[in-house]
Amino acid sequence: MKDYLVLRVIAKLMIAFMLLFALYVQFHGDFGPGGGFQAGVISAAAIIFYAIIYGLPAARAVVPDWLVETMVGAGVLLYAGVGIAGLLLGGNYLDYFVLARDPVEGQHRGIFWVEMGVLITVAGVMLKIFYMFAGRGRGEDA
Amino acid sequence: MNIAGHLSYWFTIFLTIAGLYIVIARGNLVKKLVGLAIFQTSVYLLYIAPGKLIGGTAPVISEQFKLYSNPLPHVLILTAIVVGVATLALGLALVVRIKEAYGSIEEDEILKQDENPPSNPR
């Protein structure tokens, strides 16, 4: 599909905006609709868009397999790690108010890292599932 | 019991039984998965419709608004949507493997192949 000029130009314009919008949705999820899940799905959709236009090997060169598989596991670890941090600092598991001096600031930090963990896992899983489906019909491995 | 108050429930039930009908009445596996997804989205509607208050607004606190719709169903359904897409991905992966093993995604042909298996099993 990269032989079509219109698709290529539009893809180059839109993918940057899509990734930026995903980051906006993630960080602005505190003040409006948004949050980790939506941002993860939108950023995965941007990379899938790139893979559809420029081909799967090009997308695999930009976001390689080891990176995607690391993302799948790292998000869950980050989320569980925030819980462990709550344990180590004196509260119960997944207590946020012990993470900083001011309880509300601690809630902010806890929610920030938790949403980051959700973003990483959801983006990784959606992208990995697409890679597995799209790479299946060619006889090459995941 | 007034009709207008319960209309939203009846629409939801219509969507639910439409999804159920597609799952149990059609033999194509991909179409069954589409019916299952329709069934799931109708359940989202079932949860969120009672949380709405006419005259309220989205549950984001700001000084201009006093009445907010109920945020609790939104939280539960956010989780349900993501779990739904996870189920769909696994179902489609199974359909791909079934297609490769049996050569078709029609339920009748798969059952026929199971009853008299081919000579060389995979």
Next chain:
Amino acid sequence: MTLLMMMAVVTVVIAGRRNLFAVVILFGIYSFLMATVLVALDAVDVAMTEAAVGAGISMVLFLSALHLGRSEEMKPLHKPFLPLVVAAATGAALAYGTLWLPAFSDPEAPIHQHVARRYIAEGARETGVPNIVTAVLASYRGYDTLGEVTVVFTAGVGVIVLLRRSRRRKQGERR
């Protein structure tokens, strides 16, 4: 509610169409209509998630699976009488069960008492986050979100296990 009528029409058409590509595109239309209905019901977070997940990722996955399946048409069905009866009986039972539910937008409904009042009243002050849905999702009900992230992770691992090909079997090594 014209949107709900359109969704009902789309569902009936999905049940009838045999071309699988058309069915998947109609499912995308249905997801977008559902997202619009959710915005009308003040569920903005859920509408964004449904639009992104239902009409985005689900459609991509369906189209990828169809492309791998290489079959675009469905065989004619036979004798749909019994499923129609079962579906209609289930629908009648469900409709009978909803007769005693509270009417639409009733402020005295049990769903608005108990915990939801506390979340709306105290949520922004205790967590410092104006979006109550994010505050409840990440802070008040953090365990549920941990379980959900684990479910997503498990789905990813499941798809990897199902669709992985082993190569280099000749050298006795399995990826």
